[in-house]
Amino acid sequence: MAWHHEALGLPPHADLVAVRRAYAAALRRIDPATDPAVFARLREAYEAARAWCEQAGAEEAEDAAATEPAESAVEAKAGDRADAGSSADEGVVGAEAAVPYVDPTVTLAWRFAADVGARRPETIPQLLGETLVELRTQYIDAPGRFEEHLIDLLGLQRIGHRPEVFAAAEEQFHWREVGHLASLGQRGQWIELVLAQREDWLALPEDRRRMWVEMFAQAESGLDRSLLRRWPEMRRLNERFPAWVSLHVSGDTLQAWQAAFDAQPASTQETYRRMAPPASVYWPKRVDLTRQRSRDRTTAWTVGGFFLFMLGGSAHYLLNAEKLAPTLVSSPTALSVPHESAEQCAALYVRMDRADAFTGLDDEEILTLKARGTNCARDGHWHPPEPGAP
Structure with missing residues (x-):
């Protein structure tokens, strides 16, 4: 073995890719700054191994180019030796043919x-x-x-x-x-x-999967008439899971299976197609579960949006009520103001939500408005108008 391959821990047949990877791996194990002698030796081995691989590649290319025109001469020489009683093997040995490298x-x-x-x-x-x-x-x-x-x-x-x-x-x-x-x-x-x-595939019902795997094994061991009626089923499986099915059933078996089915009378083929399970059988149940989860998420967003809407309205009321609480509690006007409908409370909510809600009003009018708002809040009507409300 050449010293450079041995230094890199490589076998004699290692190629240029292996040399580069071995050099990179060895380089990670040393510190060139603290051990320059080891690094220099490693670099020398790498350069020598790379040159050796490049030279070997060039020689192989030359040998390959020289082999083709020499083939006829080698065959003729082998034929002459066969005529003289020598075997073909002796002719190959005598020609000292180069043994090609096999990975x-x-x-x-x-x-x-x-x-x-x-x-x-x-x-x-x-x-x-x-x-x-x-x-x-x-x-x-x-x-x-x-x-x-x-x-x-x-x-x-x-x-x-x-x-x-x-x-x-x-x-x-x-x-x-x-x-x-x-x-x-x-x-x-x-x-x-x-x-x-x-x-x-694993999301399909277990009993179905077990039955189909048994069908795969039976087809691989040998096709018989009992499998002809199941070709429409097999065809759908191969269309739905081609890569996965290829691990179980060979292409030759599928071709022979289809050819045997196509050789049947048209009426028989149609009967077998009607006997096959419906298309929904070949799709996993989790597709339905995904759709259900999507519907659940939509419902959750709707409900969540409603509660966020309510929470926003409650926060608005609480912020305003915090400012109005001393007046509402101490004012006798809140007790004398009649309770109003939900529509009236919604209109009042919109009015009091404006920045200029109390502009131009005297104290009594302001207290009356606040009292109406308090009654609406107590009755559960303190929120903006519902979408689409007149």
Whole structure:
């Protein structure tokens, strides 16, 4: 192993991206100001590793360009050896063909997919955890690269037990953390879609979900005539939850299912469509609850607005009553003024709310107005006119 890769803690096959990340991680662990010698050595290793990666990339490009015109010569040479009794394998060895570099995370991802197919679903979280432990012994970016490969295997349906693998990966890679999925680009967008559709799926009645999952499993194990009548149901589910359904039913199964249904007589197809559950079954109940909560919020705002209106009127009255209280209590006029209707009190409220309510009035007239206001307040009529009142 080259000294610069060893200094950065990288394997011989590490690429330029891994070199940069390893250098950044090592840089965070030292203080260049207090330990300039260590920093200089680290910087030297980084520059050497970067130059090595760039040179290796240039050599690979040259090899790739030289390989294409030489293919016919290699094949001809292999054919000559076959005619002479040599095997094709001997021809390849004799040609000393260069072995192309294979990302170890790709190899590990496919090995994981093969292991998943041979395991029980409940053992998948442990299997994924063991795989990630092995990955962390490689270069710094290995878990991230493996995560991308695993998402591709899920999205392209190249791995078994997809619902269980998705759930285990969601836990291991923290797919619900804010900002993590955004860093995954289109892969992250697909995961967000699956998560959103799963939430809607889980809001459906449990007995319905259980019945549909059993239908998914039956279809994946083999289509039979009993499933033909359920294609309209399956079609609606696939339209409503396409990303989530893709974890349970493969695209090949859906195509075969639809083809078998379309092969039935038109009358039979129509009968099966009438047998399918109504469209409302495929929408979660929480949609209705959301609408109900919206209505409740509207009612709450209406009631709240009414109480705020009443509170404002009461505060207005209290502020005015505080100023008028000594006069109202001590004045005998309040006892002799007759009580008035709600409409009269509302008109009086508007009059006394003006800044010039008592302008030009003598003391007796002012006391009379205040007494009328006191009686209206006692009768519960001290408030502005109702909206729309004449």
